[in-house]
Amino acid sequence: MFPFFEKLLHPYPDAEPALPxxxxxxxxxxxxxxxxxxxxxxxxxxxxxxxxxxxxxxxxxxxxxxxxxxxxxxxxxxxxxxxxxxxxxxxxxxxxxxxxxxxxxxxxxxxxxxxxxxxxxxxxxxxxxxxxxxxxxxxxxxxxxxxxxxxxxxxxxxxxxxxxxxxxxxxxxxxxxxxxxxxxxxxxxxxxxxxxxxxxxxxxxxxxxxxxxxxxxxxxxxxxxxxxxxxxxxxxxxxxxxxxxxxxxxxxxxxxxxxxxxxxxxxxxxxxxxxxxxxxxxxxxxxxxxxxxxxxxxxxxxxxxxxxxxxxxxxxxxxxxxxxxxxxxxxxxxxxxxTRPRVVVDSPGALPLEVPRGEVKFEHVNFNYGKKTPVIQDFSLTVRPGEKIGLIGRSGAGKSTLVNLLLRFYDVESGRILIDGQDIAHVTQDSLRSHIGMVSQDTSLLHRSVRDNIVYGRPGASEEEMLLAAQRAEAHAFIGGLSDLHGRTGYDAHVGERGVKLSGGQRQRIAIARVMLKDAPILLLDEATSALDSEVEVAIQSSLNTLMQGKTVIAIAHRLSTIAAMDRLVVMDGGRIVEEGDHRTLLAQGGLYARLWAHQSGGFLGENEPDEEPALAA
Structure with a gap:
């Protein structure tokens, strides 16, 4: 009798709930x-x-x-x-x-x-x-x-x-x-x-x-x-x-x-x-x-x-x-x-995003987080399929805001963003984000096992694919030595809330493994190697270069040496593009990029001289 009455009401209906x-x-x-x-x-x-x-x-x-x-x-x-x-x-x-x-x-x-x-x-x-x-x-x-x-x-x-x-x-x-x-x-x-x-x-x-x-x-x-x-x-x-x-x-x-x-x-x-x-x-x-x-x-x-x-x-x-x-x-x-209405919602009749090439286009985009001071002003930029660009600018220039708009965490106030000619406001959010991989500076891990955190990038991945991603991200070696209070070890060890049990570099490498496993055609790197020490960073540069092959890449880094070898550098100030070109061209112009490069010291953003081989190869 008990199971009969307990099963009369299903506690987890499949239908998407309507806003009350x-x-x-x-x-x-x-x-x-x-x-x-x-x-x-x-x-x-x-x-x-x-x-x-x-x-x-x-x-x-x-x-x-x-x-x-x-x-x-x-x-x-x-x-x-x-x-x-x-x-x-x-x-x-x-x-x-x-x-x-x-x-x-x-x-x-x-x-x-x-x-x-x-x-x-x-x-x-x-x-x-x-x-x-x-x-x-x-x-x-x-x-x-x-x-x-x-x-x-x-x-x-x-x-x-x-x-x-x-x-x-x-x-x-x-x-x-x-x-x-x-x-x-x-x-x-x-x-x-x-x-x-x-x-x-x-x-x-x-x-x-x-x-x-x-x-x-x-x-x-x-x-x-x-x-x-x-x-x-x-x-x-x-x-x-x-x-x-x-x-x-x-x-x-x-x-x-x-x-x-x-x-x-x-x-x-x-x-x-x-x-x-x-x-x-x-x-x-x-x-x-x-x-x-x-x-x-x-x-x-x-x-x-x-x-x-x-x-x-x-x-x-x-x-x-x-x-x-x-x-x-x-x-x-x-x-x-x-009952608070959702600000970002799928438009009626939204279709799944298709990404056969990977072109990203910003057309006259404006955004200000609902405030009077504009953050992004009449921003237009086309990233060609497979092109790798670096976004450069002082803090508050609008670089991370652009990334958030591309991911549609916020809706643009005017203008539009296109991926392969499709307005991202008219495709489903899940399909949009499924085609974008991102490694950010503020790496957040779930309080679950290391395995669960890595396969979060592609839940259907096999154990072999998961292990390969960890190895490519130079994470396999340290994962083997992990353990938690419940006696779980290695890939079964839990990482704590937001990954607190791991060092910043360890969290970052697991996040990179997660994105490698996802293998999305568009890749966003927001200070992707900021938490890594120099030795580890050098060790995974080749993995990152492999990860970027055949993808459209938008990278943000305060350490200019890590993005100087991108196909194109876009310099932002006050939510606008003020300079655009490759590393040598921008240095020759003597503008904002040249001043930023000149100000880099102590290994933070400019360890390499302008004529040295930059860290990331295209």
Whole structure:
């Protein structure tokens, strides 16, 4: 039975998730797509259980009346058939409860939030680089995780409390009225007063719950940020500073928590007072009616039991309602992040990119990161198929921005970028990036095995192809000596978050192996050898030269000697091309490139003399 119900709802739907709407109710409704039938079944079963529980109290009253008017010896003779019916209903309730718990705990409890997290995660993976530059990674993670759980708890609370208790109370009223209509008065009065208290307290709990959810996400984000950048924290001896930074967020969370608990305490006091009034009113009024002969002893017993049951349930209802609106606040807080439209999206009807030649063309491109100061200004450049160019310029000249635009991490504000005549804005992003290999200065590795990091370039590669790529990148030798705390060694060793367990040069060589395995027709090198020592750099120059053969290459390097032998050098300043030509031509012009070359010293960017053989051959 367990596997049957567990497999009813698939937690990982293949369909690409749509961006949820921003409105609260439309957002929750969208979250229930594909599972509404199970939620409806849960609601019906909850209502059935509530009606059954209320019926038990009415049954208690009838049994008391039977016992008061029937001789013990004649009980089975006169009421035996009714007792059998009651026994059958009691036995049948087991099936009702079993179905309810199977649907709730096997079908929905795990699969529902997993399904939401799976969809939310895919939505976040599709967000642009600009989105991630404005958010804490830990904050985004918290919203993905806690919003999914909050939606599930809201659905459960709605079906269990709002629907279930609603049916329960209506049934109580009807059954109490079945003894005498006047017995409905204490329950109706309590319900009105309880509803007023709920209307007062619950929205306030919801508002503070939203603030608390945001404070929790901020607190988690700050703590995660410190862990992610722990080397920087320790380098500058800022452990206490980071503790204080986190403490400020914790204090904000604490403040919202105190406000929430004050409301909860006041709500609980009011709730208990109303329950006491209900018990006094119900018991007192039913006994008054009994003394006047208007109802029997069974009615007194039944309504008293009902009042006592509501007394016990009211505290549970209060906490569930408080939890409901806290979850509402959490969902409202998550909506702002999870419904943010994607800035970079595939255009309607986007086709896969085809790269038969590898020509890259920038046509009158302008871009400014949404700011007033332009970063790229009317930039036009054609990189011929198989040509290798070097982008040169001071920091902030726009070199890396061009690379980001070519990868379509950002969309150009005007102009266009073409690859083999195809506007990259009109092809799918995945196909675009699958045809581009890149090695950057800021090498990022996943906290997985070395093997997983290398085959990330081409997941379908064989073990032999992976090993060959590592050998060509001069990484095979040091990989054999790696190990981790779990005893994994070599290619199975895990590298730590962002590859923290490896040196900069080791990370760079694994990244180069990854790109070698990818073997894309367009190659981007952004300070590709910056983390390598001179001996290792020389060792892999031939591998890089082999990697570049037959590819269109765009290389950025502050060490000009590493790109001086490119087919063409493009010198940028202020987002524009100011010089263009080969190494000797630009030196002869005596312009910006010549000044940069002259300023190179100490082996950083210009160890070689102008007439020496540069490091990278075409």
């Amino acid at each position: 709407p921003k409105g609260f109710l439309p957002f929750v409704w969208a979250c229930t797509y594909g599972i509404r039938g199970y939620i409806a079944a849960l609601a019906v079963l909850s209502a059935g259980i509530s009606a059954y529980e209320a019926w038990l109290f009415a049954l208690l009253g009838h049994i008391v009346d039977w016992l008061g008017h029937i001789e013990p010896a004649r009980l089975w003779e006169e009421q035996g058939h009714m007792l059998l019916v009651v026994g059958g209903v009691l036995a049948g309730s087991t099936l009702l409860v079993a179905l309810h718990t199977f649907v709730k705990h096997q079908t929905l409890a795990i699969n529902f939030p997993l399904r939401l997290r799976w969809n939310f995660h895919r939505l976040m993976l599709g967000q642009s680089m600009a989105f991630y530059s404005d958010e804490f990674a830990g904050r985004i993670t918290t919203k993905v995780m806690q919003t999914a759980l909050a939606v599930r708890e809201m659905v459960f609370t709605t079906t269990e409390v709002v629907i279930g208790i609603g049916v329960y109370f209506i049934t109580i009223l009807a059954l109490a009225g079945g003894f005498d209509a006047k017995l409905m008065l204490p329950f109706a009065g309590w319900f009105v007063l309880y509803a007023i208290s709920v209307v007062y307290f619950v929205p306030r709990l919801g508002r503070i719950g939203k603030k608390q959810a945001d404070a929790r996400a901020m607190m988690t984000g700050r703590i995660t940020d410190a862990y992610t950048n722990i080397s920087t924290v320790k380098l500058f001896s800022h452990s206490q500073r980071e503790a204080g930074f986190a403490r400020a967020a914790m204090t904000e969370f604490m403040t919202t928590g105190y406000r929430q608990m004050r409301l909860v305490t006041a709500f609980e006091i009011v709730n208990h007072s109303l329950v006491v009034l209900l018990i006094i009113a119900t018991c007192g009024y039913s006994m008054f009616l009994w003394t006047h002969g208007e109802i029997g002893v069974g009615a007194v017993a039944a309504v008293t039991a009902m009042a006592l049951r509501i007394s016990g349930m009211s505290h549970w209802i209060m906490w569930e309602m408080a939890s409901l609106f806290e979850n509402i606040g959490t969902v409202q807080d998550g909506i702002g992040t999870l």
